Amino acid sequence: MTSQELQQLDQAYIAHTYARFSLCVDRGQGATCWSPEGKRYIDFSSGIGVNSLGFCDADWVRAVSEQAGKLQHISNLYYTEPCARLAEMLCARTGMKKVFFCNSGAEANEGAIKTARKYSFDKYGAGRSEIIALHNSFHGRTMATLSATGQAVYHNFFFPFVEDYRFVASGDLEELKGAVSGRTCAVMMELIQGEGGVIAQDAAYVQAVAALCAERDLLLIVDEVQTGIGRTGRLLACEHYGIQPDVVTIAKGIGGGLPLGAVLFGEKAQDVLGCGHHGTTFGGNPVACAGGQVVLRKLDEAMLSQVREKAAYLWEKAAALPRVAAVTGLGLMVGIEAAGKSAKDVAADAIEHGLIVLTAKDKVRLLPPLTISYEELDQGLAALEKALQ
Ligand SMILES: *Cc1c(COP(=O)(O)O)cnc(C)c1O
Numbered sequence: 001m002t003s004q005e006l007q008q009l010d011q012a013y014i015a016h017t018y019a020r021f022s023l024c025v026d027r028g029q030g031a032t033c034w035s036p037e038g039k040r041y042i043d044f045s046s047g048i049g050v051n052s053l054g055f056c057d058a059d060w061v062r063a064v065s066e067q068a069g070k071l072q073h074i075s076n077l078y079y080t081e082p083c084a085r086l087a088e089m090l091c092a093r094t095g096m097k098k099v100f101f102c103n104s105g106a107e108a109n110e111g112a113i114k115t116a117r118k119y120s121f122d123k124y125g126a127g128r129s130e131i132i133a134l135h136n137s138f139h140g141r142t143m144a145t146l147s148a149t150g151q152a153v154y155h156n157f158f159f160p161f162v163e164d165y166r167f168v169a170s171g172d173l174e175e176l177k178g179a180v181s182g183r184t185c186a187v188m189m190e191l192i193q194g195e196g197g198v199i200a201q202d203a204a205y206v207q208a209v210a211a212l213c214a215e216r217d218l219l220l221i222v223d224e225v226q227t228g229i230g231r232t233g234r235l236l237a238c239e240h241y242g243i244q245p246d247v248v249t250i251a252k253g254i255g256g257g258l259p260l261g262a263v264l265f266g267e268k269a270q271d272v273l274g275c276g277h278h279g280t281t282f283g284g285n286p287v288a289c290a291g292g293q294v295v296l297r298k299l300d301e302a303m304l305s306q307v308r309e310k311a312a313y314l315w316e317k318a319a320a321l322p323r324v325a326a327v328t329g330l331g332l333m334v335g336i337e338a339a340g341k342s343a344k345d346v347a348a349d350a351i352e353h354g355l356i357v358l359t360a361k362d363k364v365r366l367l368p369p370l371t372i373s374y375e376e377l378d379q380g381l382a383a384l385e386k387a388l389q
Helices: 003-013 058-068 081-094 105-124 143-147 173-179 203-216 286-298 301-319 343-352 374-388
Strands: 027-029 032-034 040-043 098-102 130-134 165-168 184-189 219-223 247-250 261-265 324-330 333-338 358-360 363-366
Touching: 040 374, 058 286, 081 098, 081 261, 081 286, 098 105, 105 130, 105 143, 105 184, 105 219, 105 247, 105 261, 165 173, 173 203, 184 203, 203 219, 301 324, 301 333, 301 374, 343 358, 343 363, 343 374
Parallel strands: 130 165, 130 184, 184 219, 219 247
Antiparallel strands: 027 032, 032 040, 098 261, 247 261, 324 333, 333 363, 358 363
């Protein structure tokens, strides 16, 4: 099928919820992919931070293929090894105590929100259900996670939203302190706001919030759906901030390309959700978990240190490009403020020059595969320089 035929077919039958760029992708290898006509693109997006090992990593392909040929699914009524092993690896690497597997970031955040409310209900009874979140946050597209998302543009049409969320400005500790009341059960935040424009939070603020949560017995929920799984050069961004949250949510990068999300529970939260309190048909799928194990195994200290080196390289080169006004974010989660051109226009022109980039509000956003080569980085940067003009 040609790109033109594919676009016509898609537009005829797929609901128009995405403003797709005019690009059809047929196959990929590493951080490079090709259109049906064979045009080559450098990928600075990893999907949206999903393909952490790039396209079609050989070990990942082997593990998921073998698992698909052995047992592809058997519901959460029974035990399967890939699921249990991946949970063990996640706990060993993060210091968290228990795992609930689901299929996406929004679902992971739903699980976290339910956990916070039940933790509080179990201990204090009804009426302590408010969750404090940050302005400019993004937590997902389901009703509860949209409600937790602190951007007015998402709060339309779908009324009524879920109750009991309160928003405060990132970095303003006094405002947060003032917002906490006898009705508060949790604080929920991203450490680097991704969709909000790739904005890293202040470490002293985050540490003070963690201390406040501990003091007032509020669950601290950190949404690492975008920042987690090596994206920032540490397995979790929490490590940069020196905090150990009560609940961490992950998704995007953990499956290496298959739908997989997880809620990680710390000491306080580990026994809150019991039998029948939460569940999902597909969660912990053996094929997805087999892929997740490869991602975690490959993402050892040596590879994380390579991620930090590549990030330093990318930051330096990007900052030196003409028309780059600022570079924000952390590690391989990069926001670029382009002078005199909208992020959307840069992204569209990048495709013309053989490069895939993302946007986040007014920023050009780069989330390259963690395995990207320096050669691919250089080729992508050369294309980005042209797209910025
Ligand atoms: C992408 C994202 C989500 C939503 O994840 P989905 O898999 O699209 O449901 C939630 N939180 C953050 C921080 C994200 O970046």
